[in-house]
Amino acid sequence: KAQACVVTLPIGVLKKGVVEFDPPLPDWKSKAIADIGFGTINKCALLFDHKFWDDSMDKFGYVNSDPEERGLHFLIHSYQHVAGGAPVLLALSSGSAAKRKDSDTPESIKAQLMDRLRKIFAKKNIEVPDPIDCKVTNWGNDEFSYGSYSNIVVGASGEVYNRLAEPLMKRVFFAGEGTTRQYLASMHGAVFSGLRVAGTIHTLHCKSTESRLRLLERNAVL
Ligand SMILES: Cc1cc2nc3c(=O)[nH]c(=O)nc-3n(C[C@H](O)[C@H](O)[C@H](O)COP(=O)(O)OP(=O)(O)OC[C@H]3O[C@@H](n4cnc5c(N)ncnc54)[C@H](O)[C@@H]3O)c2cc1C
Known part of the structure; x- marks a missing residue:
């Protein structure tokens, strides 16, 4: 009507x-x-009690030697400036790595990202502390989106x-x-x-x- x-x-x-x-x-x-x-891209945000990275860079990346894992946490944004000064790192996952498996949990995704950060910062002799909070998206399985955004x-x-x-x-x-x-x-x-x-x-x-x-x-x- x-x-x-x-x-x-x-x-x-x-x-x-x-x-x-x-x-x-x-x-x-x-x-x-x-x-x-309609593809999927996902995020994992970590809040730390202090900043251990050089925040003069907006973002940094990591190229995984395993092609299957190349999209996993490949780009990490420093969100300190947009998060009101809170020491937040936000990692993006795309491609096949963004499709969450049944075995993936927020804890396992956080552990993958922490492993990656520790590998990156070990080369600079910087110790990465445990995060105090973590948020993980799962857009592909969200009943109100079933993915992230369109593509041709x-x-x-x-x-x-x-x-x-x-x-x-x-x-x-x-x-x-x-x-x-x-x-x-x-x-x-x-x-x-x-x-x-x-x-x-x-x-x-x-x-x-x-x-x-x-x-x-x-x-x-x-
Ligand atoms: C990880 C990620 C990073 C992004 N980065 C950027 C960026 O940097 N810059 C940029 O410009 N864009 C970015 N985007 C894209 C941008 O967020 C989207 O293009 C935009 O939000 C789409 O808006 P929309 O209104 O079309 O859809 P949505 O914002 O998805 O709105 C659709 C609405 O429909 C509702 N809905 C779904 N199913 C039902 C139902 N059955 N009944 C009732 N309501 C329902 C949903 O709850 C939602 O409120 C990003 C997206 C993602 C996922």
Whole structure:
């Protein structure tokens, strides 16, 4: 009965098919959902009681000799400046290493990262203390995301984002990072897509010509 509905579900959730559409999505929309990629990147944040690294660097990396493990904690950000001075290191894992196994626990992931940090800092004769807190993400298994963000898989093109953004019957609209071809996989892309859909709905359903014109002017600036 609503004039408009906006779907901002993550592509991972749409791919899983856990949300039922009635009537069902048309084939071209389901195909777009199948055609786009949705990968996983994960983080492990460690809080220490003091800083032992050189925080004049924003980040440092580690290249693992085992190709299977190459994505594991490959990039480590110094978050002291963004965490209000708290001595925090935040490690990223990508590729196959970001896919958490059943045997992975926050404790085992923390232990892997600590092992890596100790290897890096042993070369500088710096002792790495035990962290006082740890947070680990698991986006691939999170029922509200089933992954991190979209990507264009081999054989697909940016055109798939246009199909994902296409509304149905001028009533069901789609927004979110996976609907923005220019700014895919980003926070600002998700925000812009929300503005795009809000503008479209306003233009379609707003009765006042004056406010429509104001909106069009604003969109032209955007
Ligand atoms: C580890 C990581 C690092 C990133 N780094 C950056 C970066 O440096 N810069 C950048 O610009 N972007 C980055 N991103 C990407 C950015 O976070 C996303 O592109 C953006 O948050 C996507 O916004 P969205 O609104 O499309 O989706 P989301 O923020 O995922 O919002 C979707 C919403 O739908 C809800 N939902 C899901 N399922 C259901 C359901 N069944 N019923 C009801 N609600 C549901 C979810 O709870 C969520 O609130 C990163 C992402 C990750 C995971």
